[in-house]
Amino acid sequence: MKTSEKLIILAGAAKYDASCSSSGSNRNSDGDGTGNAAESGICHSWSADGRCISLLKILMSNDCLFDCRYCLSRRSNSQERATFTSEEIASLTINFYLRNYIEGLFLSSAVYASPDKTMADMIEVCRLLRHKHAFNGYIHLKIIPGAAADLVQQAGFLADRLSVNIEFPSEASLKRLAPQKSKMSILAPMKQIGDNFTGFQLERKKSRNSPVFCPGGQSTQMIIGASGESDFQILNLTESLYNKMSLKRVYYSAYIAVNEGLYLPALTTAPPLLREHRLYQADWLLRFYKFQAHEILSPAFPNLDDRLDPKAAWALRNFDLFPIDINRASYEELLRIPGVGILSARRIIKTRRVAAIREQDLKKIGLVLKRAKYFITINGKYPARSSLSHHQLVDAMCRAESPAARKLLQNSRQLRLF
Ligand code: SF4
Structure with missing residues (x-):
């Protein structure tokens, strides 16, 4: 061949x-233009x-x-x-x-x-x-x-x-769907890589001559939707992989049905792309927003809300913690506000060292006001003007979802219909 x-x-x-x-x-070039x-x-x-x-x-x-x-x-x-x-x-x-x-x-x-x-x-x-x-x-x-x-x-x-692909969120699913792979054959090399990565990084600090081991770190991939685990189980596993195995990234792969057979979803099952998207958002909260898995989900709320991003869902469940005043909140508190990202939280801290932040400054800072306005005050003033009931708030936050998430939600509902 x-x-x-x-x-x-x-x-x-x-x-x-x-x-x-x-x-x-x-896509081949037709002779005009550059590249194919x-x-x-x-x-x-x-x-x-x-x-x-x-x-x-x-x-x-x-x-x-x-x-x-x-x-x-x-x-x-x-x-x-x-x-x-x-x-x-x-x-x-x-x-x-x-x-x-x-x-x-x-x-x-x-x-x-x-x-x-x-x-x-x-x-x-x-x-x-x-x-x-x-x-x-x-x-x-x-x-x-x-x-x-x-x-x-x-x-x-x-x-x-x-x-090293972890494949499934539980050992039982791994045994059922990948019978020749074992938990140990996956976790042992992961642990070895994690230990060596940390060990050789320490060695490099002592001597520039010590060898470099896997400088980009390690990642893994988990298949989502082929087995019955909840998002709570998935996020708990993810958190422990980040904490115990020094993983750089966990990738979530929406299950694509290519085979028929026992234990597998039907071939007509659409890949759970919205669920994959919500898991990436929750993963982001674990890695950059100082959230813990048990704050995002719990046995009482085991799955991510498909209508809302996980931070908005968390904020609505913990609405008694809001509103937070933009001019007094700590960096950690700012990170918990829907519509405030890492960059905008940093800019808020930096800007208010010079002068108190006003409502007209928020756009320039990069805060997404259509999401944040229900959760903040600015020098005691509530920018949402009037308070909403829980249902109205949920509706408002759903409307403020990103176009990408809204499209995935629309598609998943259409697919469910047929
Ligand atoms: S069957 Fe597929 S997933 Fe399993 S070891 Fe072979 S290539 Fe990897």
Whole structure:
């Protein structure tokens, strides 16, 4: 099979990984204008400093020994299979890089021989790139569950970011839907990466000569909507992954039905995109807004409200804590106000060092007044003018939702109708 044919199969198979997005466009140039988009697995990701970077996102192989029920590449599916050699991927990456198509590589794989052999071949790709081609670009490498600890260690010295997919929010779902994977085969490498990441960072502070281990940290991916866990379970797990495993990101992947079978949602099930969106918003609250999972949800409220973003839902449930005066609130209190982001909270603190903030200053500061006005006072004045009942407030906050969320909500309701 030609490398270009393998590329089409293995870039297509990689699109189910949520860690990068935007693969799959195929728009050829008609001779006018600049550039064209091809189904060659080029996708975009974001670097630690916020830059958007293009990555070659492919699988090493889709010829899997495992039979995870939800996966297109599972052993029991009949489909075209392909496996790259390490040299082929290294050569593709460097050639795409030299042509300015990409700035890095995102490499995952099905388990085609054994976890160790697959992992060793993926590491060989990194070794060829780093040592033979002197490639200093970004490499994100998936760790194969069950791969030996010394291979995980080698991967960490070659890649910028590592990720081990946790797949499901509970061990019971993992057993049911991915019977060849075990909780330990996922958590052990995660813990190893977390410990090494922290350990080598400390070493680097003592000596600039100590080696760099996985400088971009580690991430993971959880499939949403294929199993029965609540958002409360998902957020609790997420919080403990951030706290105990030093994870940089948890990605949520709305389940896409590609197989039929026992324990799986029907093939006609639409991916729960709105739920995925709400989980990303809640995740943002955990990482940047100093919220804890038990504040966002609880056994009494186990699922995120699909009509409202999680911060607005929290504020409406805790309305007795409001209104907060913009000129007196601490930074932490400001962060809890719907419509106030990290940047606007910082600007409020900075501005009021010079003079008290007035209502006309709020727009310039970046505060979203149509959301915040029900929760704040400005020098004792309530900018919403009149107070609303709980129902009216919920309605007003739903109307103030972002256009993206409103569109997802509309789509999910339409899909439910049919
Ligand atoms: S290990 Fe499971 S999820 Fe990964 S490619 Fe194989 S069947 Fe798919």
